Amino acid sequence: MNYPVWELYYFNSGTLVAIIAVFHVFISHFAVGGGIFLWLTDLKSVREGNISLRQYVRKHVWFFLLLTMVFGGVTGVGIWFIIALSSPWATSLLIHTFVFAWAIEWVFFIVEIVSLLIYHYKFETLSDKNRLRIAFIYAASAWLSLFVINGIITFMLTPGQWLRTHSFWDGFFNPTNLPGLVFRTAICIMFAGLFGFVTAVFEKEDKLRQEFLRYCVKWLYIPLPFLIISGLWYFYSIPENARLTNFMLNKQTANAVNVFITASVILYLLSLILVFRASKLLHRIAVFILLLVGLLWMAGFEYMREYARKPYVIYGYMYSPSIMVADEKKLNKEGFLKNAKWTTIREVTEENKLIAGRELFNLQCLSCHTIKGVKNDIVEKTKGLTYLGVISQLYGQGKILDYMPKFIGNETEMKALATFIVSLHGDKETKLTEFKPKKEDIAIPPFDSQKDEYVLLAWSSLGEKCVTDSDKWFSFLYPGSSFQAILIKRGKKPEIISEGVEIHYEVQKGYENPSMHSDFWKYSQSLKGKKIPENVGLTGKALKGVFEYDKDKKIFSAEGIPVLPYRDDGVFNPYPIFEIKAVEKATGKILQTTKFVAPVSTELKCFECHGGKPRWRGISGISDETAINILRVHDRNNGTKLLESALKGKPQMCQKCHEDFIVKSEGVKGHNSFSASMHGWHANYIPWKDERACNLCHPNDAKGNTRCNRDIHAKLGIGCTQCHGKLDEHASSILLSQQGTRTSKLLLRNLKPETLISEITQRKSWIQQPDCLNCHVGFQKPKENVKAFNKWTIDVSELYRNKKDNTGKIPCIACHSSPHATYPSFNEYGKNRDNIQPIQYQRTPMPISSEMKCEVCHRVKMQGNYHHANMIRAFRNKKALPQ
Numbered sequence: 001m002n003y004p005v006w007e008l009y010y011f012n013s014g015t016l017v018a019i020i021a022v023f024h025v026f027i028s029h030f031a032v033g034g035g036i037f038l039w040l041t042d043l044k045s046v047r048e049g050n051i052s053l054r055q056y057v058r059k060h061v062w063f064f065l066l067l068t069m070v071f072g073g074v075t076g077v078g079i080w081f082i083i084a085l086s087s088p089w090a091t092s093l094l095i096h097t098f099v100f101a102w103a104i105e106w107v108f109f110i111v112e113i114v115s116l117l118i119y120h121y122k123f124e125t126l127s128d129k130n131r132l133r134i135a136f137i138y139a140a141s142a143w144l145s146l147f148v149i150n151g152i153i154t155f156m157l158t159p160g161q162w163l164r165t166h167s168f169w170d171g172f173f174n175p176t177n178l179p180g181l182v183f184r185t186a187i188c189i190m191f192a193g194l195f196g197f198v199t200a201v202f203e204k205e206d207k208l209r210q211e212f213l214r215y216c217v218k219w220l221y222i223p224l225p226f227l228i229i230s231g232l233w234y235f236y237s238i239p240e241n242a243r244l245t246n247f248m249l250n251k252q253t254a255n256a257v258n259v260f261i262t263a264s265v266i267l268y269l270l271s272l273i274l275v276f277r278a279s280k281l282l283h284r285i286a287v288f289i290l291l292l293v294g295l296l297w298m299a300g301f302e303y304m305r306e307y308a309r310k311p312y313v314i315y316g317y318m319y320s321p322s323i324m325v326a327d328e329k330k331l332n333k334e335g336f337l338k339n340a341k342w343t344t345i346r347e348v349t350e351e352n353k354l355i356a357g358r359e360l361f362n363l364q365c366l367s368c369h370t371i372k373g374v375k376n377d378i379v380e381k382t383k384g385l386t387y388l389g390v391i392s393q394l395y396g397q398g399k400i401l402d403y404m405p406k407f408i409g410n411e412t413e414m415k416a417l418a419t420f421i422v423s424l425h426g427d428k429e430t431k432l433t434e435f436k437p438k439k440e441d442i443a444i445p446p447f448d449s450q451k452d453e454y455v456l457l458a459w460s461s462l463g464e465k466c467v468t469d470s471d472k473w474f475s476f477l478y479p480g481s482s483f484q485a486i487l488i489k490r491g492k493k494p495e496i497i498s499e500g501v502e503i504h505y506e507v508q509k510g511y512e513n514p515s516m517h518s519d520f521w522k523y524s525q526s527l528k529g530k531k532i533p534e535n536v537g538l539t540g541k542a543l544k545g546v547f548e549y550d551k552d553k554k555i556f557s558a559e560g561i562p563v564l565p566y567r568d569d570g571v572f573n574p575y576p577i578f579e580i581k582a583v584e585k586a587t588g589k590i591l592q593t594t595k596f597v598a599p600v601s602t603e604l605k606c607f608e609c610h611g612g613k614p615r616w617r618g619i620s621g622i623s624d625e626t627a628i629n630i631l632r633v634h635d636r637n638n639g640t641k642l643l644e645s646a647l648k649g650k651p652q653m654c655q656k657c658h659e660d661f662i663v664k665s666e667g668v669k670g671h672n673s674f675s676a677s678m679h680g681w682h683a684n685y686i687p688w689k690d691e692r693a694c695n696l697c698h699p700n701d702a703k704g705n706t707r708c709n710r711d712i713h714a715k716l717g718i719g720c721t722q723c724h725g726k727l728d729e730h731a732s733s734i735l736l737s738q739q740g741t742r743t744s745k746l747l748l749r750n751l752k753p754e755t756l757i758s759e760i761t762q763r764k765s766w767i768q769q770p771d772c773l774n775c776h777v778g779f780q781k782p783k784e785n786v787k788a789f790n791k792w793t794i795d796v797s798e799l800y801r802n803k804k805d806n807t808g809k810i811p812c813i814a815c816h817s818s819p820h821a822t823y824p825s826f827n828e829y830g831k832n833r834d835n836i837q838p839i840q841y842q843r844t845p846m847p848i849s850s851e852m853k854c855e856v857c858h859r860v861k862m863q864g865n866y867h868h869a870n871m872i873r874a875f876r877n878k879k880a881l882p883q
Contacts, residue, residue, distance in 0.1 A: 003088040003322065004342045005362045010373040012366055013086035018306070020082055022299045024075035029298070030195045031068035031112075032146045033188030035139035037196060037219060038064065038119070042135050046128045052208050058123055060199040065120050067195070069113065087367065089322040090156075090313045097171060098152050105148040111141040146184060154180040157309045158238065163316055176237045182230035186223035187301075193219025194267075194294050197274060197287040206277075213274040213283065220271050238308055241402075242315065244742070246308050250403040251636065253307040260300030267293050311398060311405035319405040321364045328408055336360065336409030348416045357420025360413055364405075371424060379424050384629030389609035390418040396685030399750035401637065435619065435705040437828045438571060444832065445593050447840050455494075455841060455857055456592040457848065458485035458503075458580045459813055460599055461801050463820030464699060464708040467564065469602040469615065471519040473627035473646045475527050476654040476674060477663070479520055479562035480537045481598050484555050485547055486814055487582045487591070494857040496554070496809055500585050503547035503556045507598070508577040510567035512543050517566035517616060526650045537562040553802075555811065563598050565620065565706075572619045574601045574699070574706045575829050577836075595836045599821065601706040603699035606630060620705050661766040672743055675765030676734045680747030683731035693727040694720040710834065711822040715880045723770040725789040729753040729760060733790070736762035761790050768792035772800055772812075779870040805867035815848035815867075823847045824881055846875050 006013050038061060045053035084091050095102065115138040123131065151172040155162065162171035193216045200212035235243070246253045270293065273286045309315045318324055323331070331339055337356065338346050340363055348356045361369075361378075369378040382390055394414050398406035407414055465481040468474070485503050489495040515521045515534035524532040536542050539560030547556035565574035575597045582591040602620045607613055610629040615621030622630075631643035642652055654660075658674035659667030667673065672680065678697075686693045691700065699706030700720060709720070724730050728751040736757070738744035753760060763769075770788035773779070793799055800819055803812045816822045817834065824845035825834030835845035842853045852872055854862035865871045 002341050005366060006085045007362055007366070009366075009371040012368070012370045012373060012375065013082065014367055015370075015373075015375050017079070017082050017086050018299075018303070020075055020078045022295065022302055024072065024079050025302055026191070026295050026298045027068060027072040027075065029146075029184065029188045030064075030191040031072055032142045032185075033190070033192030033219075034064050034068065034195060035112075035116075035135070035142040036189060037192035039132065039135035039139045041215075043132055046132065053212075056199060056203070056208075056212055059202075060196065061116075061120050061123065063199055064195075065116055069116065087313055087322055090318055093314065093318070094152060094156075097166075097168065098155075100168070101148050101152060101172060105145050108141045108145040108148065112138055112145065115141065143185070143188075146188065147181060150181045150184055151177050153305075156314050157242075157305065159315060159317060176234060179230050179233040179237050182226060183234050186226040186230060187298075189223040190220055190227065191294065193217065194290060197290065201280065201283045201287045206280075209280070209283070210277055217271055217275055220268070224268070239315070242308055244746075245401075245403050246310055249401050249746075250307055250310065251639065253304060253403075254639070256300050256303035256307060258300075259296055260304060263293050263297035263300055267297055307403070310403035319408075321367045321405060323364070323405070323408055328406075331408045332410065334410075336363070336413055348412045353416045353419050354423060356413070357416040357418070357423075360409065360417040361420055364408065364417070368404075378421060382421055382425070384611045384625075384632060385422075386607070386609055386611050387418055387422045389611065390421050391415065391687055392609055392685040394418060395687040399684045400681070400746050432613070432618075434703045437705070437707070438573065439828070440573070440830050440833075442577060442595065442830055442833055442836060444836060444840050445595055449841075449855065452592065453490055454497075454582060454592040455488045455490060456485065456503075456580060456582045456594045457488070457814045457837060458483060458505075458578075458594060458596045460597065460818050461813070462599070463711075463818040464574075464599045464601050464706065465563075466604070466699065467518075467600060467602050468604070468622065469518060469520075469564075469620070470622035470627040471523045471527060472624070472651060473622075473631060474642065474651050474654060475520070475523075476660075478527065478538070478653075479514060479518065479564055479600075480539070480560040481563050481600055483547070483558045483561060483578070483596075483598065484553075484811070484813075485557075485580060486555055486811070488857050490857055490859050492858060492860055497582075498549055498554065501591065502583045502585055503558075504581045504583055505545060505547065505558055505561075505578050507543040507561075507563060508579070510569055510571070511563055511576045513568055514543075514562050514564040514566070516568065518564055520562075523649075523651050527653050535562065554809070561598070563600050565600050565602060566616055570617070572617070572705060573829055574603070574620075575599055575827060575833050577833070594840060597821075597827070597834050597836070599706075599708065599818070601699040601708060603701075603704055603706045605696045605701075605704075608696055661764070670741060672738050672741060672747075673734070673765055676731075676738050676744060676747075679727070679731040680735045680744065680751075683727045683751055684747060686727060689726040689728055690721060691719045694724075707828055709820050710827050711817075711820055711825050712877055712880060713822070714820075715826055716877065721789070723788040726754060729755050729789060732757055732760050733763050733792075734765050736760060737764050755790060759790075761792060763792045767796050767799075768794070769799055771798065779868055781876060807867065810867060812868075817847075823850075845881060850875050 008016070038057060041053065042057045044050070045057060115134050119131065119134045119138060126134065151174070154176040155171045155174050158175040159171055160174040161167070162174065196216035196219060197213060200209060200216055203209040203212055247257070267290060270286060270290055274283060311320055312318060313320050313322065316325060327339075335347070337343055337348070337359065343359045343363065345352055345356045345359050365378060369376045369381070371377065372379050382393070385393060391414065394407040394417060398404050407417070461482045461484055466477050467479050468477045471478075483505060487497040487501055487503065489497055513535055520527070521532055521534045524530065528538060532538065537560030541558060541560050543561065543563060545558065547558045550557045563576055565572055565576070567573060577595050578598050579593065579595050581593050583589065584591055602616065604622055606622055607626045610626050610633070612623040612625030612629065615623040628643060631646060634640055635643055645652060653663075653665070655663050655665035655667060655674050657668045657671050658677055659665055659671070660674040671677070682697070686696065695701035695704065698708070698720070700709040701707070725733065732748060732751055732753050735744045735748045748757070751757070769792060771791060771793050774788040774791045775782035775786045796802060801813050804810060805812065817825065821834050823835060823838050827833040832839055832845065838845050838848055841848065841856045844851065849856050851874060852861065854860070863872065
C-alpha cells in the first residue's frame with residue numbers, strides 16, 4: 001500500500017513472476033549441481049585417464065556456460081525486475097534486511113563467472129591439477145551462492161524468531177534453512193544428471209553414448225533418498241497452521257502437489273529408458289521430454305513453496321498485497337484508503353463508490369487475482385454470488401480458508417469493493433417484491449360443550465416443517481411432516497382413549513398432488529436409496545390416511561406425510577389444513593372432528609447470496625441456478641464432485657456425509673454434523689449476527705413468504721436470538737459438541753460470540769434445545785431481559801414437543817400448540833388458521849383450558865393447578881390477542 005500498483009488485469013504480476021522464476025530456478029539449480037558435476041566428472045576422467053570422458057566434459061562445459069551464464073543470468077535479472085514491480089515493499093524489505101548477505105552472494109556470483117570463464121577458455125591449456133582447482137572453485141562458489149539465497153528464501157516462509165528480534169541471524173538461520181538447503185542441494189545434483197543427458201545424447205558413438213547416459217542416470221538416482229528425507233523434514237518444519245491451510249484447504253496447492261508427484265514418477269521412470277540400449281532418436285526424444293518434465297517438477301515444487309506461505313509474502317509479517325500485519329487493526333478502524341499512499345480517493349462516498357472499489361481491488365486483490373485473466377479470475381471466482389454474497393465472501397475471507405488474507409478496511413470500503421466486483425459481472429440484482437399472503441377464512445368445526453362427549457386435539461410436532469425443494473441437485477430436508485393426536489373422553493375425570501378408535505386425517509383440497517410440484521419422487525432412489533411412489537412419504541403414508549397408536553408415547557401418530565405448500569390451483573400457502581376425525585372402530589361412528597394446520601415451508605433464501613431466484617413461480621424453493629452455484633462452491637472448497645453427480649441424475653442427501661438426528665442419519669465418521677457444518681460455516685461469512693442472519697435460512701422473515709415465528713412470543717417482540725443465541729453463539733454451542741474435530745476447530749477459531757466461548761455450554765443439535773422453563777421459572781411470568789440461550793434440555797425427552805404435564809398423560813404441545821406457533825398464534829394467512837382448536841372448544845384463541853376453562857375436558861370448573869403450576873389464572877397478554 002506504500003508503493004504504486006502495477007495494474008495488470010489479464011496477466012497479473014504474480015503470474016509473470018512465476019513464469020520467469022520457474023525458468024530461472026530450473027537453470028540456477030543446474031548451475032549449482034552442474035558445477036559439482038563438472039568438477040567430479042573431470043576428476044573421474046583424470047584419475048581413470050579416460051580421454052573420452054574428458055572430451056564429454058569439454059563439450060558439456062560449453063553447453064553449461066551458455067545455459068547458466070546467459071539464460072540463467074538474464075532470467076536472474078528478470079526476477080529482480082519483476083518482483084520489484086510486483087511486490088516492491090517486500091523486495092525492499094529483503095534487500096534492507098539481508099543487504100550484507102546479498103553483497104556476499106554477489107561476491108560468490110562474480111567468482112562463479114570468472115572461474116567458469118577460465119575453466120572453459122583455458123580448459124585445454126591448464127594442467128589437470130589447476131583445471132580441477134578452478135572447477136572446484138566454481139562448484140564451491142555456486143553452492144555458497146545457493147547457501148546464501150536459500151537462507152533468504154526460507155526466511156520468507158519461516159521468519160521464526162526474526163518476527164520478535166529482527167536480528168539478521170535469526171532471519172537467516174530460520175527453521176527451514178537447513179532442511180531447505182539439503183533439499184535444494186539434492187535437487188541441484190539431480191538436475192546435474194538431468195542436463196548431463198543433453199550432452200550425452202549427442203555423442204555419436206553408441207557405446208560411449210550409452211556409457212555417458214548410465215553415468216548421468218546415477219546422478220539422478222543417488223540424491224533421491226536425500227530428496228525424500230529432506231523433503232519430509234522441510235515439510236514438517238513449516239508451521240502447523242501453514243501446513244493445514246495450504247496443503248489441506250488450498251485446492252491450488254493440491255494442483256501443485258499433483259504436478260510435483262506426477263512429474264517425479266515420470267521423471268524417474270522415464271529416465272530408466274536411458275539405461276538401456278536404444279536408438280539415438282529415442283534417446284534424444286526421451287531426454288527432451290525429461291527436461292520438460294523436470295521443468296514441471298520444478299514448477300510444482302516452487303508453486304508449493306509459494307503457496308505454503310499464503311496469505312503472506314513474508315509469513316506472519318506482511319500480507320501478499322503488501323500490507324503489514326501490524327497495521328491491520330489500525331486500517332480496519334481508520335479506513336484503508338485514508339492510509340494508502342498511492343490513491344487519489346481517501347474516503348468512500350455514494351458518488352465515488354465504484355471508483356473506490358476499483359482502487360481497493362488494485363491495492364488488495366490484484367497481487368493474486370486477474371479480471372477475466374489467465375489465473376484466479378475474480379469474475380469467475382465470484383460467479384454465482386450476488387452483492388450480498390460478495391459482501392459475505394469479503395467478510396469471511398481469510399477466516400476458514402486463511403490462505404487468503406482478510407479484507408482490510410472499514411465496512412464502507414468493503415461495500416465499495418463488493419460494488420466494483422459485482423459490476424464486473426454486468427448482472428443486475430434480483431429484485432423481489434414483498435410477498436403478500438393470501439388470507440383465507442377457515443370454517444371452525446362445531447363443538448357443543450353440553451352434548452359432545454369427546455375432545456380431539458391434533459397438532460404438527462414441528463412449528464414449521466422445512467423442505468429443501470431442490471431435489472434434482474441436492475436435498476437435506478425432504479417432504480415428510482409428523483402429526484400427533486390424542487382423544488379425550490370428557491368427564492369430571494377425563495379419560496384418554498387409546499383403544500377401539502381410529503384417527504383419520506385428510507389434507508384440504510388442492511394439496512393432494514405434491515409430486516406435481518416437486519422433483520423429490522423422481523430422484524428418491526438417489527436421495528433415499530429407494531423408489532418412493534408419487535404423493536407418498538417415506539413411511540408409506542399419503543395425504544389421506546389413518547394415525548397409528550404409539551404405545552411408548554401413548555399418543556396417536558402419523559409420520560412422513562408428504563405435504564408441500566404448493567396448491568394445484570397455483571396458490572402458495574405454507575399452512576395447509578388437515579381435517580381430523582376420531583372414528584369408533586366397531587360402529588364407524590364419528591366421535592369428534594377437528595382441524596389443524598400442517599405448517600410446511602420451502603423458503604430458504606440461498607439465492608440472496610448464491611444467485612438465482614425462488615424456484616416455484618418465483619415465490620419459494622431453491623432454483624436450478626442457485627443449487628448449481630451452491631454445489632460449485634461446495635465442490636471447490638471440499639474437493640467433492642456433487643455437481644458432477646447431480647448432472648448425471650444422482651443428487652445426494654447432505655446427511656449422507658453429515659450426521660443429523662432429525663433425518664436419522666449417522667453420516668461419515670470425522671465429519672461434523674449437518675447443523676454444525678451449516679451454522680459453523682455461515683457464521684464465519686454472514687456479516688449479520690441478529691435475526692437478519694436467521695432469516696436468510698429459516699422462514700422467519702416478517703416480509704417473507706412463510707413468517708414462521710408467529711406466536712405470542714413474536715407478538716411481544718421476542719426473536720430467535722433470545723432463545724437460540726446470536727449466530728456466533730448458536731454456531732459455537734453446536735461446534736463445541738463435535739469432539740474437537742479439525743474442521744470444528746477451524747470453524748470456531750474466528751467466531752466472536754457475545755458470550756465467551758469458554759462459558760458456552762455445548763449441545764447436540766435437535767436433541768438439546770432451550771427449555772421453556774429457562775424463562776418461565778415455576779411457570780411464572782419471565783423477568784425483564786431474561787434469555788433462554790445457553791441452558792439446554794438434557795435429552796430428547798425434555799424437548800417441549802415431547803414433554804407432558806404433571807400427570808404424564810397430556811403433552812404440553814396438545815394444549816399450547818407447536819413450537820413457534822404457541823397459542824395464541826398470529827398467522828397472516830388467516831388470523832385463526834393456527835388457533836382452530838382453542839376457538840372450536842372454548843371460543844378463544846388462548847391455550848386450551850386457559851382462563852380457567854377446565855370444563856373443556858372436565859365438564860366442570862376445577863380449582864387446583866392440576867396439570868402444571870400457575871395454570872389457574874387469567875391470561876397475561878390479552879391486549880396482544882388477534883382482533
